[in-house]
Amino acid sequence: MNAVASSQADGDGRVRVSLAELIALRGRVSRLRVPPQDSRAMHVGAQTSRLYGRGMDYAESRAYQPGDDVRRMDWRLTARLGRLHTKLFQEEREGQLLILLDQHSSMRFGTRVRFKSVQAARAAALAAWYAVKAGERVGLMAFGESHYLQRPRGGVRGALDVCGMLAKCDATVSGQSQSLSQALQHVIKLQRGANRVLLISDGQSSDEVARDRLLEMMRHTAVRLLIVADALELEQVPAGSYPIEHHGERRQLVLQSQAQREAFQQRLGEGQARLTAMATSLGIPYRIIDTAADPLDAVGALLRNGGGRR
Incomplete structure (x- = not known):
């Protein structure tokens, strides 16, 4: 379902990621007061412990x-x-943030302003700029329809590498999918000892095994979660007929009765509801943003020492 009515031109910032926009987000982060990260401190839920x-x-x-x-x-x-x-x-060492980005087909959907995939890329870029300003190394792993790994690197070059990879991921579809648990298992093997991971997802790829993988990761790494959702996944739409586009075909979605609208919202939002419940049960700090929101506040809240949960 591609519900954003706009041209399919690459880099428009709505249905496709704009690399220029991702790089320009550095200016917004540069105006923030970003405290240096203490790589020896790790906060998991409400508990504080040494790394x-x-x-x-x-x-x-x-x-x-x-x-x-x-x-x-x-x-x-x-x-x-x-x-x-x-x-x-x-252990005394330079802090390190790995951004784990969901690239499943469900992310290429949006009814307000932009696709979830574009919003996720904007949030990831902000996180990269935030991390390097805090003195951390930053890397990116994309999973789902695209599979990429950008190993953590320090300084402006590290954030630029992440931005470039975000644009590349958005323009490439491998045709092979990967569940959240599989992606987490890969991170656990690669990032043993990394001090922070930021997962950005809509939750549709989450599976039962993912909870065990997150729990295993939390023994070594501070995990943060940013859930990107469309407005239709967060609240019921008014009764009516809605034009949608799927694989180039335009259809009319008719939602008149209360039961129809409830079922539609529940079906669309089951991924974010499942991932939110998982984060709550494990005490993982998380934020939920929609596709029209400014991700900066949510990213900053998650990456500041201690994070937070909503």
Whole structure:
């Protein structure tokens, strides 16, 4: 369903990503007061904890958890208490943000101002500029109809690389899809020890296994979630007949009864509802924006130390 009535020209900022716009967003972020990120602090839900890695400074020991590095076992404490314990080390390093961007076909939909895919790219670009201003390295992994990986890089060059990749992803469709859980599994393998991941999605690709993958990722990484939704997914439309376009074919969608409108909204919004419930149950900070909103406030709230949840 392509419900935005506009030309299909590349880079128009409505149905296709405009690279010039993504680069220009740097100016908006440059006017913000962005506190430097403390790569040693990680906030998961309402809990605050240290980020531990393979640094030289011993911090403490705690009970062993599945997935812990067995080379870090505290054998003395294990022998004394009779239960497995792991040593934790405080690691000093440059912060790193990986943006995980949903590129499924459901993102190429919009009834207000722009497609969800374009809004997601704008939010990702703002996050990249925000990260480099905070002194972080930034990278991008796209999944869904497009599959790309831009490894984290520091400075302005890192944000520019992300912007270029966003435009490239938007212009390319591989024809092969990937579930959210599969994408998360890939990130877990690549980003063991990365301190932050920002997932941008409409939730339609979320599956039951994704919850377990998110939980596994949260042991090592601070996860943030930005849900991009169309207005039709967030509220019921008035009764009426609506023109829609799907794969170049124009049709009329008739929604007259209350039951029809409720079912239509529920069907469209099931992805964001499912992902919101998942984030709430895991304590993952998240924000929801529609396709007409300014993403800057939501991105800033998620990337500031501590994040937040709505």
